[in-house]
Amino acid sequence: MELATLKDAFDRASKKQKFSSSLNQELINRAENELEQALKKIQSADADSDFFNLRVILKELGNKLNEMSPINQVEGSQKELNVALSKFTKAIEKNFIPDISKAYGNMNFDVRTVNLILANHFYRQGLFDLGDCFVQEASEPDTASLKLPFLNMYNILETMRSRDLGPALEWAAAHSAHLMSDGSSLELKLHRLQFLDILHRGDKSEALRYARTYLAPFASLHKVEIQKLMACLLWAGRLDQSPYAEFMSPMQWDRMIEEVSQQFCSVLGQSHESPLGVAVTAGVQGLPTLLKLASVMAAKKQEWLSMKQLPVPVELGRDLQFHSIFVCPVLREQGSDENPPMLMPCGHVLSKQSIVKLSKSSTRPFKCPYCPLEATFSQCKQLHF
CATH class of the missing domain: 1.10.287 (Helix Hairpins)
Incomplete structure (x- = not known):
C-alpha cells in the first residue's frame, strides 16, 4: 500500500x-x-x-x-x-490490500497475557470504566494491581490541574531516592512551583518560610536555581512584571503535569507511552513494507515467515527508534550479547565473531578489512549500546 x-x-x-x-x-x-x-x-x-x-x-x-x-x-x-x-x-x-494476514505469521498467543496488556492500556490512558468493563467481560481476576497505581497517578494529575500540589509533593517525597537515582529534579521543581504560587499571592513572609523549609535542602546542588527564586522575593505580588515572569507562565504547570506523569511511570518500571499503542503504531508504519515483501516472496514461491530476520529494512519514524542496533558489516549479522560489537584501534567496528575469524589467534595481528591498519584481538574493545 x-x-x-x-x-x-x-x-x-x-x-x-x-x-x-x-x-x-x-x-x-x-x-x-x-x-x-x-x-x-x-x-x-x-x-x-x-x-x-x-x-x-x-x-x-x-x-x-x-x-x-x-x-x-x-x-x-x-x-x-x-x-x-x-x-x-x-x-x-x-x-488498498484488504487482506493483511500475509504480513504476520501464525503465532500462539496466551489469552491472559493479551487481556492484561489491553487492560493495562486502558488503565494507563485513564479509561478506568472501560478497563473495568473489559476485565469483567474477559473474566480476568486479580487486576487491581494494574489499576490502582494509575488511579493514584490520575488523582495526582487531577489535583495539579486544580492548582493543588499537595498530593504530588507527598508522592515525590516518598520516592525521592528513586528520582535522585534517575537524575530527576522533579521534587525541587514541584517545591519551586509551590513557592512561586505562594509568592504570586503576595505572601512574602510565608514564601520565605517555605523556602527555608523546603528549598534550602537543594541549595548545594542547585545553587543558581535557588538564587533566582530568592530574587523573586523582591517581586512578591507582581511576578508577572518581573524579569522572572516566565516562571508564572501557564505552560509551567502543563510541563510539570507531563513530567510527573513520566516520572510516575518510571517509578512503576513502565514506559511513559503505552506499549500497546507503540506496537500498533510501529505495525501500521511497517505494514506497507511487509505486505509488499509478502507479495514479492509469494511470486518467487518463497516463504519469508520462516526467515530468522527480514531481508529488507522496515523504516520507522524517529519516535519509534528507541535504541541503536549494530549489524556487523562483514558477517551481516545483528549484534547480540554473545556476539557484541568490538572497537578496533583504527576506529572501525566489527562483531566479535568477525574479529575472531580474522585474527585466528589472540596475539596474531590482522589487517582491518576497511583500512590498512593492523590490530590484535587484545587491542579491540567491546562497545555497549
Whole structure:
C-alpha cells in the first residue's frame, strides 16, 4: 500500500473540493447581492410608473444573472471535483490490500497475557470504566494491581490541574531516592512551583518560610536555581512584571503535569507511552513494507515467515527508534550479547565473531578489512549500546 501515492491523490481531491466550495459560495453571495439590490430598487420605485420600473429592474437583474452564468460555473467546478474524487477512489482500489494476514505469521498467543496488556492500556490512558468493563467481560481476576497505581497517578494529575500540589509533593517525597537515582529534579521543581504560587499571592513572609523549609535542602546542588527564586522575593505580588515572569507562565504547570506523569511511570518500571499503542503504531508504519515483501516472496514461491530476520529494512519514524542496533558489516549479522560489537584501534567496528575469524589467534595481528591498519584481538574493545 503506497501511502505517498494515496496522500497525493487525497490532497488533490481535497484541494479541488475546497476550490469548488469556495467558488459556489462566491456565486451564491454575488447572486444574493444582486437580488438584494433589485429588491431595494423595487421598494423605492415611483408609484406612477411601477409597472414600467418593475420590468426594467427585473430585466436588468436577469441580464446580470445571465452574465454570471452560475450554473455553468458550478457544473465546471463540480466536474473537476468528480474527476479528482474518481482518481482518488481508483488509487484506493489499486493500493488498498484488504487482506493483511500475509504480513504476520501464525503465532500462539496466551489469552491472559493479551487481556492484561489491553487492560493495562486502558488503565494507563485513564479509561478506568472501560478497563473495568473489559476485565469483567474477559473474566480476568486479580487486576487491581494494574489499576490502582494509575488511579493514584490520575488523582495526582487531577489535583495539579486544580492548582493543588499537595498530593504530588507527598508522592515525590516518598520516592525521592528513586528520582535522585534517575537524575530527576522533579521534587525541587514541584517545591519551586509551590513557592512561586505562594509568592504570586503576595505572601512574602510565608514564601520565605517555605523556602527555608523546603528549598534550602537543594541549595548545594542547585545553587543558581535557588538564587533566582530568592530574587523573586523582591517581586512578591507582581511576578508577572518581573524579569522572572516566565516562571508564572501557564505552560509551567502543563510541563510539570507531563513530567510527573513520566516520572510516575518510571517509578512503576513502565514506559511513559503505552506499549500497546507503540506496537500498533510501529505495525501500521511497517505494514506497507511487509505486505509488499509478502507479495514479492509469494511470486518467487518463497516463504519469508520462516526467515530468522527480514531481508529488507522496515523504516520507522524517529519516535519509534528507541535504541541503536549494530549489524556487523562483514558477517551481516545483528549484534547480540554473545556476539557484541568490538572497537578496533583504527576506529572501525566489527562483531566479535568477525574479529575472531580474522585474527585466528589472540596475539596474531590482522589487517582491518576497511583500512590498512593492523590490530590484535587484545587491542579491540567491546562497545555497549
